[in-house]
Amino acid sequence: MKNQAYRMALLYDFYGDTLTQRQREFYDLYYNEDLSLAEIAENYGITRQGVRDVIVRAEAALTELEDKTGIIRRFHRMQEQLLALDGLLKTVSAINEARCQDDELERCCIQMKGILEQLKQE
Amino acid sequence: MKNQAYRMALLYDFYGDTLTQRQREFYDLYYNEDLSLAEIAENYGITRQGVRDVIVRAEAALTELEDKTGIIRRFHRMQEQLLALDGLLKTVSAINEARCQDDELERCCIQMKGILEQLKQE
Numbered sequence: 353m354k355n356q357a358y359r360m361a362l363l364y365d366f367y368g369d370t371l372t373q374r375q376r377e378f379y380d381l382y383y384n385e386d387l388s389l390a391e392i393a394e395n396y397g398i399t400r401q402g403v404r405d406v407i408v409r410a411e412a413a414l415t416e417l418e419d420k421t422g423i424i425r426r427f428h429r430m431q432e433q434l435l436a437l438d439g440l441l442k443t444v445s446a447i448n449e450a451r452c453q454d455d456e457l458e459r460c461c462i463q464m465k466g467i468l469e470q471l472k473q474e
Numbered sequence: 475m476k477n478q479a480y481r482m483a484l485l486y487d488f489y490g491d492t493l494t495q496r497q498r499e500f501y502d503l504y505y506n507e508d509l510s511l512a513e514i515a516e517n518y519g520i521t522r523q524g525v526r527d528v529i530v531r532a533e534a535a536l537t538e539l540e541d542k543t544g545i546i547r548r549f550h551r552m553q554e555q556l557l558a559l560d561g562l563l564k565t566v567s568a569i570n571e572a573r574c575q576d577d578e579l580e581r582c583c584i585q586m587k588g589i590l591e592q593l594k595q596e
Contacts, residue, residue, distance in 0.1 A: 369542040420491040423545055430552070430596050433589050437559075440589075444566065444582045452574035460566045467555050467562075474552050 357383060363414035366424055370417065375410035382407055427474075434471050441465060479505060485536035488546055492539065497532035504529055549596075556593050563587060 360383055368376060381387045381395075382403075389407075393400040418424050445461045448454060482505060490498060503509045503517075504525075511529075515522040540546050567583045570576055 366545060367543055369544075370539065417492065421489055422491075423488060426596055430593055433593050437586055437589050440582050440586045444579055444586075447576055447579045447582070448574070451576055452570070452579070454569055454573055457566060457569045457574070460562045460569070464559055464562050464566075467559050471552055471555050474548055 360411060360414070362424055363411075363418055366427075367414045367417045371410050371413060375406055375413075378403055378406045379410050431472065434468060438465075438468055438472075441468065482533060482536070484546055485533075485540055488549075489536045489539045493532050493535060497528055497535075500525055500528045501532050553594065556590060560587075560590055560594075563590065 360379075364379065364383070368379070371379065378392055381392050382389070387395075389400045389403045392403045396403070441461060441464055445458070445465075448457045448461065482501075486501065486505070490501070493501065500514055503514050504511070509517075511522045511525045514525045518525070563583060563586055567580070567587075570579045570583065
């Protein structure tokens with residue numbers, strides 16, 4: 353299961369709060385705290401297979417939500433466009449420095465850069 | 475129910491595909507085709523209350539998803555920041571026109587405007 357850790361982290365970031373408390377707990381121990389299935393099983397006094405079932409069901413629930421809504425794909429498209437904006441903004445800034453040297457334009461560039469940074473954090 | 479039509483349209487846009495087929499059908503007839511509960515009930519040969527139950531459950535499911543994930547709130551924050559970028563970009567364009575008159579800078583502004591338009595459609 354862990355070979356898809358990045359994908360799972362993304363899914364969890366978006367949809368994790370739709371899981372049950374137990375699913376979230378096991379998911380967190382397994383993916384974030386890096387405990388093994390056997391270790392989680394021992395801590396909770398259940399079988400390794402029982403832990404595995406909970407995590408597999410959680411993964412399936414998260415995956416199904418994304419398959420149906422496509423919200424993460426939507427975010428990814430936005431992030432790509434933000435990168436393109438970032439590149440263009442750098443060009444604008446460079447042009448201003450090289451040819452226009454306009455202080456107000458420079459301040460606008462700095463503000464836009466700040467907003468883009470915030471948007472990339474979303 | 476219909477007084478929250480805008481909120482429901484948003485929820486449906488993001489999470490509608492997680493509903494059952496029947497929930498989507500009734501929801502669509504009620505909110506988009508503007509049929510009454512009684513009209514839908516007659517078309518499907520069920521009670522008005524039966525139709526109402528399906529739609530109320532659908533609304534509850536969509537609302538719960540947003541309450542848990544906060545994804546629409548996240549999108550709204552992004553849209554506000556995109557508006558701020560838009561305003562700054564207009565200022566940059568105006569400064570260029572008034573003081574710099576740099577063709578490359580103008581092309582950058584046009585490209586950025588295009589990307590921002592796409593982002594606002596997401």
